[in-house]
Amino acid sequence: xxxxxxxxxxxxxxxxxxxxxxxxxxxxxxxxxxxxxxxxxxxxxxxxxxxxxxxxxxxxxxxxxxxxxxxxxxxxxxxxxxxxxxxxxxxxxxxxxxxxxxxxxxxxxxxxxxxxxxxxxxxxxxxxxxxxxxxxxxxxxxxxxxxxxxxxxxxxxxxxxxxxxxxxxxxxxxxxxxxxxxxxxxxxxxxxxxxxxxxxxxxxxxxxxxxxxxxxxxxxxxxxxxxxxxxxxxxxxxxxxxx
Amino acid sequence: xxxxxxxxxxxxxxxxxxxxxxxxxxxxxxxxxxxxxxxxxxxxxxxxxxxxxxxxxxxxxxxxxxxxxxxxxxxxxxxxxxxxxxxxxxxxxxxxxxxxxxxxxxxxxxxxxxxxxxxxxxxxxxxxxxxxxxxxxxxxxxxx
Numbered sequence: 438x439x440x441x442x443x444x445x446x447x448x449x450x451x452x453x454x455x456x457x458x459x460x461x462x463x464x465x466x467x468x469x470x471x472x473x474x475x476x477x478x479x480x481x482x483x484x485x486x487x488x489x490x491x492x493x494x495x496x497x498x499x500x501x502x503x504x505x506x507x508x509x510x511x512x513x514x515x516x517x518x519x520x521x522x523x524x525x526x527x528x529x530x531x532x533x534x535x536x537x538x539x540x541x542x543x544x545x546x547x548x549x550x551x552x553x554x555x556x557x558x559x560x561x562x563x564x565x566x567x568x569x570x571x572x573x574x575x576x577x578x579x580x581x582x583x584x585x586x587x588x589x590x591x592x593x594x595x596x597x598x599x600x601x602x603x604x605x606x607x608x609x610x611x612x613x614x615x616x617x618x619x620x621x622x623x624x625x626x627x628x629x630x631x632x633x634x635x636x637x638x639x640x641x642x643x644x645x646x647x648x649x650x651x652x653x654x655x656x657x658x659x660x661x662x663x664x665x666x667x668x669x670x671x672x673x674x675x676x677x678x679x680x
Numbered sequence: 681x682x683x684x685x686x687x688x689x690x691x692x693x694x695x696x697x698x699x700x701x702x703x704x705x706x707x708x709x710x711x712x713x714x715x716x717x718x719x720x721x722x723x724x725x726x727x728x729x730x731x732x733x734x735x736x737x738x739x740x741x742x743x744x745x746x747x748x749x750x751x752x753x754x755x756x757x758x759x760x761x762x763x764x765x766x767x768x769x770x771x772x773x774x775x776x777x778x779x780x781x782x783x784x785x786x787x788x789x790x791x792x793x794x795x796x797x798x799x800x801x802x803x804x805x806x807x808x809x810x811x812x813x814x815x816x817x818x819x820x821x822x823x824x
Contacts, residue, residue, distance in 0.1 A: 476781075496785045500777050510778040517782060603771045 445471035445541060446520040448511025449493070450504055450585075451528035455482040462491035464534040465526065469541070474514055475528065476507040484528075504585070505608050512589075512598040523594040525587050525608070531559075532586040536628040540588040543626050550593040550621035553579065554586030556630040567651065571610055574658040576668040577617070580625055582609040593621050610654050614661045617668050683728060690725015694718035713758070 447465045451458050458475060465473045475488035479501040489495045496510055508525055515523045522541060526532045536554055543552045557580050560568070568582055585608055589597065596602070596619050597612060605611035616623060697718035701711045724731060724747065735743020 494785060494789070496781045498777060498781045500773075502774055502777060506774055506778070510781060513778055514782050514785075600771060600775060603774050604767065 444520070445469065445522045445524060446511070446515045446518070447471055447473045447524045447526055447534075447537065448508055448515070449473060449475045449488075449526050449528045450478060450507035450511065451475050451480065451484050451488065452478040452501070452504075452507070453480045453482050453484060454528035455480070455484045455487050457530040458484050458528045459487040459491040461526065461528055461530065461534060462488055462493040465537065466492055468535045469524070469537040471524075471537075472520075474511050476510045476514075478502060478504075478507040503606050505605050505612065506603075508585075508608055509598060509602060512594050515594055516598050520594075521591050523589045523591075525585055525589075527585040531630050531632070533629060533631070536586070537588075540586070540626055540628070543624065544588045544590060547624055548622070549624040550590040551616055551623045552588040553581065553584050553623065553625045554628040554630075555581040555584050555625045556628055557581060559630055559632075563647075570651075571654065571658065574655065575610060575614060575661075576665045577610070577613055578668070579613060579623070582613065583607065586628060586630070590621075593619075596621070606653070607650075611657050611661075614658075614664045614668075618661070618664045683726075686724070686728045687726045690721045690723075693725075694722040697721075717754075 447469060449458070449461060449465070462473050462475065465471070473493040475484070475493045475495050477485040477488065477495055477497045479498050485495050485497050494514075496514060498507060498510060502510070511525070512523055522544065524537055524541065526534060526537070532554065540552045540554055543549070560581065568580070571577070571582060572579070587608070593616060596616065602612065602615055605615075613623070697706075697714045700706050701715060706714055731747045732743040735746040738746070740746050
């Protein structure tokens, strides 16, 4: 019953990104030499047609599930089609598909389960303060919590495709804490990112949304306080190994 | 007079709940919960002094408050259970939506493959039409 595993699937969640999605898909296929699936999160523009024309497989969600719901759909698609590795990338042009080979290489060479592409220079003061607060709350040793540029091993992708991860809303603290809870190893890789070409941040859209996001995530962090101890242990042991 | 009013209210509420359960508007554990509520409403409505007795028994200075406290407690428990249930439903709904979309994508891909198999090559336009009639895809049913 064991089907041959396909190598890499790049999941591109997209909500009203018709202006940029086709170019991103073409660059992914050209530079990363892998399959691409665009998860169209019930867009009202022609994101789906653009992505399809560019050569990606397109999954059209009938309801808007949010950024994480769309990404998880891609993870489930990868599971179903036996992909060995899953990478995720935003469709708005912030992330460079050219950085995928380096990330996939780091995933393989460093023996970690998750590689997060970060570009800390892009962080605004508000984001820096928010991330400092969440680092304090969770103990997560991560510079950029919301970066959607990531590469996951098959095991990590399988854990994130599970029911347990289905009530999360963003690919951030909840996802990272779940990965730590399951004992996966994470690594951040500095990359280059561009300012967003179209669309807008779903997290930092307005003050009301920011306030709601901060409140929800704080509650989530408190609900997962048990993970905090494990993260602290891991950080200490890593520091010990490095010394 | 007071007893009559409470009895009428109790019987009316119990009747409505029974009617809804019988007509299948409430299912499973919800039906059981509401049947218990209907029974309690009926008993307390017809015999309101039971609450006074019970209050005296447990040493409450103003017995009618007992019914209010119990009622509010049960409402709180019910609301909490409702939110737990809503979260479970939300999780299921999201999983179903994802699965539906993935299956839809696979169906589209399979149909496209079938169409390329069915369509005659451009170089041989004189292919008999019969071969194209062999496989007929069933049309998808009602939109869900």
